[in-house]
Amino acid sequence: MPPSDPYAGERLKHSHFHERQAPMNLRDAWSSWNGFKFADYYYDETYEYFCIRNTCGTYDICPMQKYMIEGPDALAMLNRMVTRDLRKLGVNRVTYVCWCTDSGRMIDDGTIFRLGEERFMLTCGSPSLAWLRKSSLGFDELSITEYTEDFAALSLQGPTSFAVLKRMGLEAVGELKPFGIMHLPFNGSSLMISRTGFTGDLGYELWIEPSQALPLWDALYSAGEDYGIHPYGEAATNMARMESAFIMPDMEFNEALKTINFEYDQTPLELNLGWLVDFKKPHFNGRAALLEQKKRGPKRMLVKLDIEGNKPADGSILYSNKRCSKEIGYVTSGMWSPAVKANIALAMVDTDALQGEIWAEVYYERELRHRHKVARCTPKDKPFWAPARARQTPPGDY
Amino acid sequence: MSTYDTIVIGAGHNGLICATLLAKAGQRVLVLEASDSQGGLAASREFHPGFHASVAQSFYALPANLIKDLDLAKHGFELADSCLHTIALSPDEAPIIIGDESVSGVSADDASAYQTYRRQLKTFSAALAPFWEKTMPGIGGNSLKELLTFAHMGLKLRMLGKDDMLEFLRVASLPMRDLVDEHFKSEALKAALCWDGIVGSKLAPRSPNQAVLTLLNRMAGAHAGQHSLPAGGVAAFVSALGAAAQAAGVEIRLGTAVKQVLIEGDEDGQRCRGVVLTSGETVNAAKVVSSADPKTTFLKLVGTPYLEIEFSNRIRRLRCDGFVAKLHLALKGRPQFTGVSTPDGRIILAPSMDAIEFAFDDAKYGDSSEHPVMEILIPSLHQPDLAPAGQHVLSAQVMYVPAHPEGGWTEERRQALREKLMAVLERYAPGIGELTLGMELLTPADLETQYHVSGGHWHHAEPAIDQLLMMRPTYEAAQYRTPIEGLYLCGAGAHPGGDLSGNPGRNAAREILA
């Protein structure tokens, strides 16, 4: 018998793609996500970012939480839980959703896949089984199954992603519209492909039974060899999502069920996700509280800022004047965007200060000398990065 | 199709009181009651041919002003002038007779301590009185009205004076045992005095929680919480309430169970529109007030799909299992309790606080008490029409009997309990078995099915600190309003809780009319 491992319970799990990903993690840059060993980056975060924007890359979404909600009550239960109207979601379509506490504070965001009339898959960043169970009280005709490890799931993002799939013999995917789902045969199994992702670019998410994980990987990498395919980690994802102005837990929002201080969490309205909140629906969790907030107007809002200069404003405090005498908010995440060639940021700003000037006090360093400067910020309406190719159907063959 | 301003679910005393007050204010009110008789847990039923009894057997929490407000005297009900004394029996000692201000059968020290004890409790009870007849302020609410309620309650407490106020804060959360231990020596006296703090709750003398608050709440009734039973008994109260309701124009439909609260939803949200009956009939009304317990109201009649998720789960978690069973005996003659000349008081069969505590332990772990303790009344001595001439009814509250014992209420388990109860009675009233013509045992499970109360709970929901005051039955429904527009609560599950006090019904009506 091998000596038993005293830390067995503490060790990180390996994703279905680990066998292929581990050797490619040249820097051993691992962190963790939901108990899985998870790459921050494989080689270099900027390089991986450029793969997403110029060629294509794969991102392991095995650790992302997945739940199958099935049965005659599934639609009603989910529709009461999330703020959007799921009755409008067709079979084989995906939608971005968020869900809130009774008081309208956002618990998490995620996507719902309608796989059948009475079959839905919810995916999200953090474990949500307890909340799903609470939400299903009184909806007796449904089952909720944890599905996280039952799918080998990989995100394939970037302009050449379609070309790679085509080379694999999956050209039918060309017909798939954004947020659509398709099932195609692969290696004697069924591959589910959704045109979804977290990069704001052309891209797909691939879902297959775990035993097919490595064959799928090998097929992708062999087809993608000439198309610049490369695995990317959390760091590159974070850059891409910031350019697309997608929010991130622990950056833009605190999951409400984990927030300790009163109202240190956020509502969807504060996060500029008002478009996700369908007040025409007679009831959904948090509706009354959100309606109240809508009437009064949220005190602060998430905004997109274009900041002068090139020093990332990550963590900066925002002021209403250049003298920095009145605080009006803070930057939640910021970076120099190579694709847009701009100094971009997402920030929480007091609503009543949005009409006036916004200045960021930016701290930076040059060869260990710490400095700061005050930079003018300009709010932007549109995501910083939203290329037409992301929506084009059939997609271009780059 | 007729429509009403308000539909009241349940013709228990709170439902009737609420309905009457609404009708008096000019509303068209319909009361729908599942049972064939009105009164809820206070309804009188024939449990053996010619013998009648009600689950609630005496008054102690009923405020005198309610009787005046509803003009119940005109409809045949008045409080008794005098109270029932409490008789504490123990097998080997002389009975202890407890009155409002004096006690006999104990040492001179205990007798004088009793006066101090009652005086102090009455002071506290008076200071707390505004709590029971008012709507609790909402948590986090800071409307002027709510602030004033707080201020008013605070002021009343402050008027106690510093010493009394500090003393109140000290004793408010004591277990009953610690409270009475501070004053008395006699075990049987202490056991009897514990009773009114704990009966109806999942509490024993040693349990910390709300026993003292419950006692003080009950003492806000007429006669400072002393039990009483007027001529006509509990039945007269219920029929007077029914008559007052009808005189005010309330329509009452018995044998009409509500299956569902009708909720309408559109772009403007949800609101209550009436009810659907088990017959399938729909009755419309702008407002619905439920005196059914909170679990029944929200989980069965409304349904969680219409509610918020955290709220629904708080209701699901409400502790609603009762621990008091009811025993009714049909007796062919007057029972003789050893040492008691006339058993016309309220008899407590609990020789010591430990006897209660150990009885509780059995139930705590899932079974009925091996040695049950009880409170007994012979109501037919006060209200002869409960039994044929010369015959009597014994009515007893039995602690502790779980609602859902492991393995369920089999006939075997019931029979074992009946035998245990008769054995206890036989010890104190030899020959009572011989007198017994018939018997009805109502476990909490029976109360649940026959009286439509979740868990058969005395208070509809355990009145523990986390389910009391501004958290009764839970926050966001603690001001009689509920998260559903137009739906209100008015039963024992609402503030301030159970007992025949009428406070939930009266407070709810005021809130609805506000």
Ligand SMILES: Cc1cc2nc3c(=O)[nH]c(=O)nc-3n(C[C@H](O)[C@H](O)[C@H](O)COP(=O)(O)OP(=O)(O)OC[C@H]3O[C@@H](n4cnc5c(N)ncnc54)[C@H](O)[C@@H]3O)c2cc1C
């Ligand atoms: C064993 C026991 C002994 C007690 N003894 C005493 C005592 O001696 N003195 C005292 O003051 N208190 C006593 N109590 C407490 C007291 O009886 C109750 O707290 C009080 O009666 C509650 O009144 P209520 O009107 O709020 O509810 P209830 O009396 O329970 O009335 C609720 C009514 O709603 C009806 N209902 C429920 N669901 C529906 C539906 N779907 N459709 C239509 N109708 C419905 C029920 O049938 C019931 O009639 C006792 C309680 C118990 C359990």
